[in-house]
Amino acid sequence: MYTSMHNDSRFGTTPLKDAPLRKDGMEKVRGTARYVADITYPGMLHAVTARTRLPGGTIASITFDDHVPWSEYVVVTARDIPGINAVKMIETDQPVLVETHYRHAGEPVVLIAHPDPQALADALAAVHIDERPYAKPPVFAIEEALRADTRRIAADNVYRDYLMEKGSVMDAEKESCQVFEAEYHTGAQEHLYIEPQGMMARMEGGILTVEGSLQCPYYVHAALMYATGLPEERVRVLQCATGGAFGGKEEYPSHIACHAALVTMKAGGRPVALIYGRGEDMAVTPKRHPSRSRVRLGASRDGRLRFIDIDFVIDGGAYLTLSPVVLSRGVIHAAGPYRCDNVRVRARAVATNHPPFGAFRGFGAPQSIFALEAALDELARMLEMEPDVLRRRNVLAPGDISPAGQRIEGPLDMQRVIGQALEACDYHAKVEAYRQWNAQKGAIRKGIGLATFYHGAGFTGNGELALRSRAGLRVGADGLVEILTSTTEMGQGMQTTLSGIVAEALRIPYEGVAVARPDTRDVPNSGPTVASRTCMVVGAILARAADDLIARLRADAALPSVYGYGEFRDACARLHAAGGVTTIIADYRHPAGNEWDESVFQGSPYASFAWACYVAEVEVDAVTGETRIVDFTAVQEVGRVVHATVAAGQIEGGVVQGIGYALFEDVRFGADGQMANNRITNYIIPTSADIPPIRVLFLESRHGAGPGGAAGIGELPMDGPAPAIINAINAALGTEIRHVPAMPEHILAAMDRRSA
Amino acid sequence: MTIPCRFIVNGSAVSGSFPPMRRLLDVLRGECGLTATKEGCGEGECGSCAVLLDDTLVNSCLVPIADVNGREVTTLEGLPKDDPLFAAFAATGGTQCGICTPGMIMAARALLNDCLRPDLSQTREALSGNLCRCTGYGGIYAAIRTASGQGE
Missing domain, CATH: 3.30.365.10 (Aldehyde oxidase/xanthine dehydrogenase, molybdopterin binding domain)
Structure with a gap:
């Protein structure tokens, strides 16, 4: 056991283990890490979103004031969606852009883009969404939602109803016991990652390429395919340096990515930046x-x-x-x-x-x-x-x-x-x-x-079985081992932790391991970066990939059974020279006996x-x-x-x-x-x-x-x-x-x- | 309307015509191409855009460019490459997602410029205008202790 007491007023009591430097440390302290708002492309457009104001209703019409030179702008509405107008998630009940019916204030309706970001505010004010409220008042409280006579948002207003039961509470109550009973409440909490959400989209050689602040590249990839109708190979998602997430960049990046993609597709592939301001981010994201x-x-x-x-x-x-x-x-x-x-x-x-x-x-x-x-x-x-x-x-x-x-x-x-x-x-x-x-x-x-x-x-439960995550290693001729995973670094130290695991499994120095940029064209789907799963689940997959890599180097490149780092690098060079397979992908294996009903x-x-x-x-x-x-x-x-x-x-x-x-x-x-x-x-x-x-x-x-x-x-x-x-x-x-x-x-x- | 402005950024002269209310933050990130300075809130609350203006720590999102005329701006890129804060922040857990880090290092630099060996309460106060959502601040305190030669 050991202690960390950074925060203690008693200075100098931090017996942390000798830990290697975090992989992304230097680029972050030097300010050279590239976040989505730091990227520019020649001729890029800036986009903003016009939204609903009522807590649910229908849109009767959308009108655009004449005083704005609309021909300079790219304007996107639900009619411009080439695929299905839904954000692909567990279900597909949420529109990418509202066409008629909607359920809350702040839903996206119109996207407007212009090369000059200063030209957006006036244009946004010149978009009029004529909204009609529903007859019944909106529902905001849990008990109101459960009442039978209030507005229905979903069937019975209950998305899921679960029961976990063991033994019998009723029988236990018949025995003599002291009973305590009370009701507890917790409020909403805003993630307040310090970097607001944002995406950059462009068409590059016929491939829709979206990069941005996100946790789960393949969630975004799936959502883009669904909304654009483009096939898998024509959609590419890359992660930029991500300025905090905490779960807040698990689902919403799919929305922003779809929006930016729709604008670039309508704009002939021009790069489009859709970066939220703080107020918009806090108002509309989960x-x-x-x-x-x-x-x-x-x-x-x-x-x-x-x-x-x-x-x-x-x-x-x-x-x-x-x-x-x-x-x-x-x-x-x-x-x-x-x-x-x-x-x-x-x-x-x-x-x-x-x-x-x-x-x-x-x-x-x-x-x-x-x-x-x-x-x-x-x-x-x-x-x-x-x-x-x-x-x-x-x-x-x-x-x-x-x-x-x-x-x-x-x-x-x-x-x-x-x-x-x-x-x-x-x-x-x-x-x-x-x-x-x-x-x-x-x-x-x-x-x-x-x-x-x-x-x-x-x-x-069976979630990991369903994910069937994959992750891998790619070895260079110089012996550098690259981790291939869609798991993203968002500050939690995933690059450092996984590099340590791989270095240990390969018995090479930590400095000999790097993490490839999450890019759906280059890395396998390791599942989302969520649920405290990176070290335990993805780390275990990578440790097995490391074992496979050693076996490959032994079989095909004469790696000795006991080896130093020099011999490891020599074997990598031989594997390359012989034209051997230099990428190893491993699959998730479910722990034996872990059944869930x-x-x-x-x-x-x-x-x-x-x-x-x-x-x-x-x-x-x-x-x-x-x-x-x-x-x-x-x-x-x-x-x-x-x-x-x-x-x-x-x-x-x-x-x-x-x-x-x-x-x-x-x-x-x-x-x-x-x-x-x-x-x-x-x-x-x-x-x-x-x-x-x-x-x-x-x-x-x-x-x-x-x-x-x-x-x-x-x-x-x-x-x-x-x-x-x-x-x-x-x-x-x-x-x-x-x-x-x-x-x-x-x-x-x-x-x-x-x-x- | 634009006004002429001349000022120094990281030791180099900058001059141009700007709308007087254009934010220093936008000029740094745009015209100057210095993207280490980040925008987190745009209203002076988070400190991600902190820079030194004539040695005073300011939030550059709140500084109109007209106020910078004739003055000297230092951004993260302008700190000496061997400033001990860099290595310390990287080593002690002072950075996680990194978005607050440039502003945090500028706040730390302003503190150390005033006080060679700050204690914890001075450090807490000096950083209280810079929000970090990742570290819980402990790694940042450790970085400042390290950089000021007080051990971790």
Whole structure:
């Protein structure tokens, strides 16, 4: 185990392992990395989007004012779509451009392009979309969507209705047990990647070429084929340096790519840049799904969980997008890493007239984990038991069966994870000290709170089987090994992590490995860059490709059985000279015994989990309701840390996003259902002045399905901060805050409720 | 309407006629071809477009070019190639997606120009106008400690 304490005020306590320099580090610190907005082509056009303003309705007509010299412009509407007017995703319910019917404000209707970006604002104002509202008022709240008499957006306004059931909650309730019941809410969250979304499209030798800021090149590729009708070989997608994503560039880049493609196709192949401004990006792109959870917990007097009964609903917004898979991850994580024989989680994704919600780091799990972990603290209070004791009594151990029916395999030890977390922050002493402090009833109240949780790595259930990902290696005559994968670098350190895995598998220096640019003409489809799957899933495929490469070099190029780097490079040169095959592609292999039955939500939903215990310490001003996090401890069992700096960066960054989710990040919707505070001025994310020292500790039991026993870690740190912080606030104040974000006004209101 | 402007960018003289309200950010990225300076929000909140204007850290999206007349601008490209901040940011986890990095390094440079060995609270305050959504800031603090000879 080792610790990262970059953030600690005690300077010089950062015993990070000797980690090689990140692959993309130099180009980023020198400012030479090329993001989509940095690209220019001679004669390029700039495009903008005219959108609907009403939260659903029909378009009666589109008119264009005469004073604009329209012949200078390229104008695209739904009629210009050569393929199918739908954005290809799980379903195809969402139009590329609205023709008549639409479901939310901010849907794209007309695209306008001009060589001079200054000429766009006036033209945009000269486009008039005559919109007619639907008879029934729009639906924005989950409970409204579920009522029978409100506007129907999708069938019954329910996109998916899942049930995960084990044992019998009804039978368990007949036994004597203490029952706690409450309702929890989580708000939407904006990704706020610092680089707004954008795409550049052009026709090059008859090939539609789209490059931009994106996570999933082959999602974009599939969407382009569908909307343009072009065959596979005439569509090429490349990733540019991508300035943050966090899930926010999983689905929406397909929209922007299709739009840019339509303009270039109408403009005879001229390059077209479609780059969003910050306000447009925040108003129209997906955010984290808001949620409502009704949690019922039954426990024996000594704190053993007898049943977990949860009704979990997420707001999917106006189109289906990725809501089914966000929901399934939310369901599976809803009952937490706990031993309980009777579990029922009913989960629904509902349709509203908000712009669709989508992928965001954690993908449904932060919402359901928040509800459970906050409820567990309230149950502990009811049982007059310490929250850590309640968790220790119930947390899964090797040999136990998880709520989804998965047998937990050793050697991981969650008791040790909890123990390390409590010890690192001196938990017990602080609980006592804060109780005494708060008894003074001063203006500042102090609290400490924890959350225990796990996060599954890779696509849920049979998702990885369906993806059938491929990745490969290409070796040059000089011995340079290039990784061929559609997995993208978006800051998470994928180039560095995968290069380390390949170098280790090939037993060559890290410097001898590079990552080819994600380009659908050059790299195989390794699946999307999502779901904490890169290290574990793609890393494992690449490790096997490395084994195949060694076998090839031995068979065809006389690589000795024991070799140094010089001999490796010599063998590569011989392979080239002999005209041998120098590219190796390997396929995904599903771990044996990992079966999943989606119809009943039972089986092994993930090949591995990362396990964690997070502890937050807060000071709350009882007069103003302001919360300051004074210390944060994040202990996780991740199987194996492949690259120390990258892994610590993932955890620290995720924790800070989680702090924002808990306290600051309040998406406010206007009457039209779009984000109203769609500026960085009024949507507040944590700055360097807002964050506490963050203690990051890793345990490495090598339990994961990835190379060397690694599990995925990218999403894990998003799950724990919100419940740990809310539990700390409730401990400090004796309140029952049950939603995030907990803004000062909510905290003051909760204090008033407590007094009443 | 345009006005004549002359100013220095990274040691080289620039002159031309510009609309007076044209943003320094656009001139740097456009006319000067210096794309290390990034646009994250266009309203002075994120700091991705931070540059030094006569040694003062400014958000170039908020600076009309008319205000730059007769002054000196330093962008990331204009820092000495051996500025220790470069190696430090690359090594300590100070950069992830990289979009905030040029502005962050300019803010760090402005801090170190004023204060050779900043402590953590000085560092936090100096960076509070630069948003990073990836790192949680810890790697950035480590980079500044390293570059100012205080260890990681």
